[in-house]
Amino acid sequence: MSLRLMYITNNPKIALIAEQNGVDRIWIDLETLGKEERQKGINSVKSNHSISDISSISKILTSSELLVRVNPWNEDSVLQINQVIDAGAELIMLPMWRSPEEVKSFIEVVSNRTKTILLLETKEAIDCLDEVLNLSGIDEIHIGLNDLHIALGKTFMFELLADGTVESLCRKIRKARIPYGFGGIAKIGDGLLPAEKIILEHYRLGSTRAILSRTFCDNAHIQDIEEIRKVFELNMKKLRTFEEYAAIQNEEALLKNKEEVLIGVKAVVEMMRKVCIHE
Template identity: 60%
Template sequence: MFLKLMYITNSVDVALIAEKYGVDRIWIDLETLGKQERQGHIDSVKSKHSINDIKKISPKLTKSEMLVRVNPINPCSKEEIDKVIEAGADIIMLPMWKSLDDVKNFLTIVDKRVKTTLLLETKEAVECLDEVLENGGFDEIHIGLNDLHLSYHLKFMFELLANGTVEKICNKIKNYNIPYGFGGVARLGEGTLPAEKIIMEHYRLGSSRAILSRSFCNVDKTASLDEVKEIFKENMKTQRLFEEKVMKMSKKDFENNKDELSNCVEKIVKQMEA
């Protein structure tokens, strides 16, 4: 089965193009609390999305789901989550949770009105994962490599793939038959760490969802919607053809890729240190 692919945009036109070419989820990002402080020094997406964006896009989607990342649990969470559900979210994602209580509060507010996904991106979340899984009540988990690598004071987010952290987390979640994914993927042939190697790790580890990174289609660098269409058409076709190949690969292929990926990460980290 293909990976469920998610794309972050608050443009109606871009969302409909992404949906047309097979993107499974359109992602509206409302998270602002603490994000600049955590990620201000790295080149990550800092969104300026709003609840109105959900209202604009959600009614026009016919195949893709509307995923909304809200803020971490805070005194205004109930008000925010109620508005997000009313605006048309299909799935709500909770970022930066650090305890079972955070997760329980989130699930109580949502109250099964829509699907829920937990964004695991703190060292504390890794430490309380067993009790969170045992408690259950949510639909899926996504492992956020950007913040998680910062939480562990690492230099490069894919060190978490190379050092076995992601694999340990995936194995725990797998035992509960809960769908999970991790990180993002660039367009094939690109990325500091080649996208092909990361996709193979998704399949080796049983991951079933991934975020499409900015380099998959950087709308800020496109001249027109026609160009956006061409990029999505070409990149989604290439992505799915590669996934078809990966589905036929052997255990040995995956093990070799894992070793190559680790070597590649090691080289990248050494360059960063130099």
């Protein structure tokens, strides 16, 4: 089974292009609370999406699912979740959760009206994961490497792939029989750690979900819609073709790739630290 791929956009034209080229989920991002402070100095995407984007995108999709990330649990969560469901969300993602109580409250408010996804990206979430996995009503879990590597004091988000953190989390979630994924994927042949290496790790670890990273198609910098179409057509084809290769690799090949990931991550971390020293 190929990875279920997610792409963040609130542009209907781009959402349709992504859907037509096999992107499984279009992602509307409503998370704003605390994000600026957490990711200060980090080159990450800050969303300007709105509730109205949900209804606009939901009306045009025919095969891709509509995923909405809400704010971390707070006093306004009940209102926001109900608005998101009413607007047409098919999956709702809860970010930055830190306790079983927050997760339980989230599940109770959703009340089986949509699928639920937990975005695991805090140290506290790791600490209470065993208890959370005993709750019913969790449809999927995604391990968010960007915020999680910051929370754990790492230099590069894929250090969590190299140091066993992701593998340990995947093992626990798999045992609970909940579908899971982690991190993002750049274009084939691109990325500080090549996308091919990461895809092979998804297959080794039993991950079935991934985000298409900003570098896959940075629509903030590519303004021409036909250019965006070409980027998706070319790179989705390359990605799915590589997945066919990944799917037939034996355990020995996947473990060899794991060792190459360790070497690659170490090289990237050393490079990033040198840059910081020079700055």
